[in-house]
Amino acid sequence: MAQPSPRIIITTHHKPDADALGSSLGLYNFLKEMGIASTVVSPTDYGDFLNWMPGETTVINFEREEAKATQLVQEADFIFCLDFNALKRINKLGDIVREAKCKKVMIDHHLEPEGFANYALWTTQVSSTCELIYQFIDILGETDKITKDIASCLYAGIMTDTGGFRHSSTYPSTHQATAALIEKGAEPNKIVEAIYDNYSESRMRFIGYCLNDKMQILREYNTALICVTAEELKQFEIITGDSEGLVNYGLSIKGIKLSVIIIDRTVARKMSFRAKGNFPANEFARKYFNGGGHFSAAGGESQDTIEATELKFKQALADYKTLLA
Ligand code: 5GP
Ligand code: MN
Numbered sequence: 030m031a032q033p034s035p036r037i038i039i040t041t042h043h044k045p046d047a048d049a050l051g052s053s054l055g056l057y058n059f060l061k062e063m064g065i066a067s068t069v070v071s072p073t074d075y076g077d078f079l080n081w082m083p084g085e086t087t088v089i090n091f092e093r094e095e096a097k098a099t100q101l102v103q104e105a106d107f108i109f110c111l112d113f114n115a116l117k118r119i120n121k122l123g124d125i126v127r128e129a130k131c132k133k134v135m136i137d138h139h140l141e142p143e144g145f146a147n148y149a150l151w152t153t154q155v156s157s158t159c160e161l162i163y164q165f166i167d168i169l170g171e172t173d174k175i176t177k178d179i180a181s182c183l184y185a186g187i188m189t190d191t192g193g194f195r196h197s198s199t200y201p202s203t204h205q206a207t208a209a210l211i212e213k214g215a216e217p218n219k220i221v222e223a224i225y226d227n228y229s230e231s232r233m234r235f236i237g238y239c240l241n242d243k244m245q246i247l248r249e250y251n252t253a254l255i256c257v258t259a260e261e262l263k264q265f266e267i268i269t270g271d272s273e274g275l276v277n278y279g280l281s282i283k284g285i286k287l288s289v290i291i292i293d294r295t296v297a298r299k300m301s302f303r304a305k306g307n308f309p310a311n312e313f314a315r316k317y318f319n320g321g322g323h324f325s326a327a328g329g330e331s332q333d334t335i336e337a338t339e340l341k342f343k344q345a346l347a348d349y350k351t352l353l354a
Pocket of ligand 2: 048049112138157158190
């Protein structure tokens with residue numbers, strides 16, 4: 030008698046980026062190739078620049094279909110948790126995953142896993158979760174099953190998480206994996222275009238406004254800071270995905286070692302940190318702003334007003350003056 034198919038859920042962190050959604054849909058498309066059905070559940074919505082990914086129309090947004098998503102997670106036999114390692118990163122869905130009786134598999138590259146999973150493919154010495162999905166398929170001896178769809182999803186996450194193969198997380202294995210994915214049909218120019226040349230006019234005007242009118246250069250700390258109010262988000266009709274990458278601009282300025290953006294998302298002031306050199310962005314985010322992340326790319330949040338958050342940030346910088354000088 031044929032075994033019933035396992036019910037598989039794939040989930041990833043809130044406001045998924047190209048690595049989060051690319052690894053989820055890369056795995057979804059791979060399982061499909063293996064004859065195994067699965068469902069991707071995203072805790073929230075995500076930017077339009079990811080809509081091209083094969084399988085994207087099947088993704089269930091937990092915020093929009095909470096009852097259905099909850100039932101799927103509760104009835105799952107396996108839950109794959111991709112590109113995050115702490116359940117608070119998937120908001121309300123976190124408790125439902127925690128309480129689910131099934132086996133949980135974490136595939137991730139962030140520091141300090143919380144340890145909720147039964148199985149883990151985890152290392153920080155890798156470019157991205159998409160590269161880990163490639164390794165996962167390789168470990169299974171199934172790279173011949175990689176189709177153009179799978180390759181395209183995985184290429185997208187590797188390319189974006191390494192900042193276009195520029196960050197220190199770009200290893201020989203990264204280029205070996207992307208070379209293999211290109212051989213399988215991923216088209217780098219088309220993927221770059223789909224992700225980076227698909228923004229709204231309002232996003233471009235918003236970036237211009239932020240760089241021209243809002244960016245502060247704190248020379249004493251070699252730091253660039255942009256604070257965005259809730260009114261400004263409304264004025265520029267900023268939607269999910271529109272502020273993606275804005276924090277990186279500050280780091281392009283000669284001598285700048287830390288670039289920070291504080292955005293008033295109404296429920297909280299969300300912060301992004303990007304650093305160069307010895308500044309531990311994740312430690313800083315953890316210590317002052319209830320956050321964390323990678324050594325040079327981290328995030329956090331604050332419940333204070335945007336003005337108070339800005340002030341607290343500037344005061345905290347003083348503790349790191351020698352590292353930033
Ligand atoms: P981003 O600035 O792109 O939102 O986040 C950069 C990195 O910081 C992400 O890879 C993520 O791991 C981490 N991160 C962002 N926000 C938070 C947060 O609130 N808490 C923790 N622990 N990590 C965060
Ligand atoms: Mn990632």
